[in-house]
Amino acid sequence: MRTREVEFTLKDGRKALLRNPRNEDIPGLLEYLVQSAGETEFIVRSPEECGKYTPEREAKWIESMNASENAATLVCEVEGRIAGNCEVTRSAALITRHRAAIGIALLKEFWGQGIGTAMFREIEHIAKGWDDVSQLELEFVEGNTRARGLYEKMGFRIVGVRPDAFRLKDGTLHHEYIMMRKLSQE
Numbered sequence: 001m002r003t004r005e006v007e008f009t010l011k012d013g014r015k016a017l018l019r020n021p022r023n024e025d026i027p028g029l030l031e032y033l034v035q036s037a038g039e040t041e042f043i044v045r046s047p048e049e050c051g052k053y054t055p056e057r058e059a060k061w062i063e064s065m066n067a068s069e070n071a072a073t074l075v076c077e078v079e080g081r082i083a084g085n086c087e088v089t090r091s092a093a094l095i096t097r098h099r100a101a102i103g104i105a106l107l108k109e110f111w112g113q114g115i116g117t118a119m120f121r122e123i124e125h126i127a128k129g130w131d132d133v134s135q136l137e138l139e140f141v142e143g144n145t146r147a148r149g150l151y152e153k154m155g156f157r158i159v160g161v162r163p164d165a166f167r168l169k170d171g172t173l174h175h176e177y178i179m180m181r182k183l184s185q186e
Contacts, residue, residue, distance in 0.1 A: 001072040010113040042144040142174040
């Protein structure tokens with residue numbers, strides 16, 4: 001889905017832009033995917049798995065996301081670099097069409113700069129444009145206290161748990177928590 005562009009200022013004073021990804025972003029997106037996967041164990045991909053992301057695959061993904069009526073993806077650009085991305089996807093099934101799932105990731109150097117908050121505000125704006133969406137949902141991995149804090153700040157609450165859903169590199173198993181927030185149509 002094509003969305004508006006949103007300019008904002010990071011906590012350190014730099015300018016940032018939330019916008020749809022473009023084909024010219026592909027080299028930066030590929031670099032971002034590998035780097036972000038290596039900076040935390042709480043992303044559902046490892047750097048070793050990022051080889052499947054090719055320029056051709058990313059071009060198809062950008063085209064399909066920008067054309068979709070049920071999903072929107074945004075990148076955050078800071079000083080010409082991809083600092084993070086987020087996605088919101090409305091359920092296609094009529095019985096669950098009131099639900100939209102959210103995913104978000106940032107490069108570590110941009111943590112704590114207000115990007116996550118700006119992304120959530122824009123995701124909410126997009127979701128409110130879907131008349132039938134009344135519930136936002138996401139998941140986080142046990143131990144990811146930074147993400148949990150952001151999600152709770154944005155009004156999300158834990159509604160469930162998937163025990164032992166993630167096996168980290170050291171072999172330890174971690175729960176995945178399911179969070180939800182009702183969407184006000186104000």
